[in-house]
Amino acid sequence: MPSDVAVLRERLAALVGGDNLTADGAAYAVDGMVPALVVRPGTQHEVSEVVAACAEARAALVPWGGGTAMAMGNPPRRLDVVVSLERLDRVVEFDPDNLCITVEAGMPLGRLQALVAERQERLPLDPPDADRVTMGGLVAANQSGPCRLLHGTARDWVLGLRVVLPDGTRIHCGGRVIKNVSGYDMNKLFIQSFGTLGIITEVTVKLLPMPVCRATVLGAFTGFTEAAVVLAEVQASFLLPEALELLDPAAADLLQPVLGLDSRGTFALVAGFSGSQSTVDRQVRDLEAMVASLGGHAKTFREAESDEAWTAITNVQGGAAPDPRRVVCQLAVPIARTADMLALARTRAAAQGLAATVTAHAGSGLVYAALLPGDDLTEAGALAGLAAVTEALREEAVGVGGSLVLLQAPPRFKARVEAWGKPGSSFATMRRIKTEFDPQDLCSPGRFLGGM
């Protein structure tokens, strides 16, 4: 706690107006820790003033975008002020002719997409919950979705950022041109910084022309092996799917209402294609044939139906009934190991009596496993089982050069299992960066890798 919350409160109220400040932080608790104040600055300049005031008062702060990723990371070591970016939701400049847009950090991704779609453009980043995810949060948490297969992640689309550093200083990184090596690439420092190096207040991204034609091919297989074989075949072919998702039967079941899968208990391999009519048609044909040759059942969705299918697939993990006991992990492995990791997550979970829903960005090396203990387990038993599975999977992922990160977990679970895993050889350098930028350790203290 800062020595005097009341003083800070007055100071912040003077900066942003009493309406934009509250002491009721219950809705902004981070891992159960409730902030003393929640402040909603209205301009980038106000963000800088707010941060400077917090720094002076030695108040620990956590930036808050759409709140969809607040379950990620270690519990904060301290939390005094949540800085909500919700009022920073304006377009700064849209330059459709140069395929580029600048927005304030609180702009929801969904709104940005709707806006640029009017000019037949899009940002090919598609994390779950697009209507809530803010551009600042997307960048800070480096969020992505199925489309990352062809289009990459935030680091491939962010051209420029404005950031308020932990002492309130305002800086800018990059610019609005698509090639820029004028000094260090500071954008990369703030992408995936999880609010530990300051607050992102403005984001410039490049855009893509909207594809003429879209289609989704769903291959349903009764066996895992067949799905994995087709996956490998697609990867070795000339086909250029935009997305390639592998869903286990539990996830496929969740999608049944939308995708109309024929039978329960199937593994689903879903590929998204976009481009000209002729390339999309050809890819659909090729994939349908591959699916059929392995005894799978293929179903194709086109245009608007294809878009709906992707919205459902992207949000599949969020479709399960909310349960505070659920643990969601993200496993990152070399691409060739993705399918095996999905299978392993299922087996390990089953062995501990956990219900698992496992999906994968199968062409990108990312597996998402949502684990839920059975109702027959005691709380201690459930925690032990979840921890055992998570630790075992982490060991497997680390063994092949990857990682396991907790996306969502109850605070009591986080007390047992590290949110990010063990830091590697570059941790000392990361620490020095953190200390250079945030010597008082006030921005999201303790939340990141290694308790940084």
Next chain:
Amino acid sequence: MSNKVLVQELRRVVGEANVIDSDVHLQLYQYDAYLEERRPDAVVFVHSTEEVSRVLKLCHAHGVPSVPRGGGTNLSGGTIPFKGGVVLEMIRMNRLLEVDKGSLRARVQPGMFNLELGQALAPLGYQYLPDPASQKAATLGGNVAENSGGPHCFKYGVTTNHVVGLTVVLSDGEVVELGGMAPDTPGYDLTGVFVGSEGTFGVCTEVVVRIVRQAEGVKTMLAIYDSIEKGSETVSAIVAAGMVPATLEMMDQLVIHAVEKSLACGLPLDCATVLIIEVDGLKDDLEEQTEAIVRLCMEHGAREVRVAKDEAERALLWAGRRGAFGAVARITPSYLVCDGTVPRTTLPLVLKKVAEVGEKYDLKIPNVFHAGDGNLHPLILFDWRDAEQKARVMKAGMEILELCVQLGGTISGEHGVGLEKMDAMHLILSAEDIQAQLKVKRAFDPADLANPGKIFPAAQEVSHAQ
């Protein structure tokens, strides 16, 4: 070298023959593709991560700076040992360590030439996409340090979009792994931060790159214009039509003449400018795309559009483009390449203004550049023996960079700041921006021994005086 002891110790680490300190030999390491020169005190040939680490530990103990050197093709003075010290010759670390087709990754040593990697991957049906025009002589380590681009970057992005892991030796000899074969390594994205750091964060000794299947098909076109303005308008028109060609390169008349003189690629000598446009991907719509582009070019005032009929014709066009700098070098004692970048739609305007700068300073300025990226390369021709002319060139260069910034662009698209553009940094960065960048420099290299004196000289002196 004043420090004979260090040379002795270095010889013990890498072997007698792998340390050079004779004046004649050192001369070879005092310049790169930019215009400044400065002789190093010693050159060390390194062969492994471990060796680099031991060498840097020694340098650190003696407080001696070092500069890694790849092909020496950078255009901003990046390899000039500005504060003396040791040059690390990386060229012997040139092995391809691993190709993992299933995971679409290759692990490479930094001294390998960009083209060599391409040649090693091609028989497997794979490719590494960034392809600087200098790919024959530029190393992957240099590409990483400069975040190099190339003619295919409009569609595929620059080096940073394709580098996913690095082994780096810091200036105190510590070895750190950044990123790797798996995606989204937890923690800060130090791989992304390192790419483009121009040797000032440490020495990279291994690179993990993303590889992709070779495209199923490719079509290359040459659009010929009598007006440079029309050519650059076409670039925007193609993009506005929703097309994403792999390549949109432009050469003006002066460059065409130089190229024809040395390479004879069959480019028309009487036109104002040509665009090289390439589309690639699945075969199914390449014909369709080509027709649409030809139509657009003609609508926007092209005199003629030639479509390469076969691989030989395509190779000829590319030989011309890739050989452009070299060809220009034959018609002038020296040139300064400006690397400013602008929003693509301002190309017609900026080209006009560049020509005006040429007139104002009475200098010839041919242009060959990555038009799709809005990345200009005006080449200001001069004779380095003429000090007065050189002074005019420097002024003209600065004016061009100022122009780019005024139009919403920046001072370097792909060649880096090095020694060359230090004085232009203030055009785009505030004092606070520079201080923030220096924080990162200090975190990687607290002793300021990694390629010191580059990118931000003035600010650096301020911060070290503190």
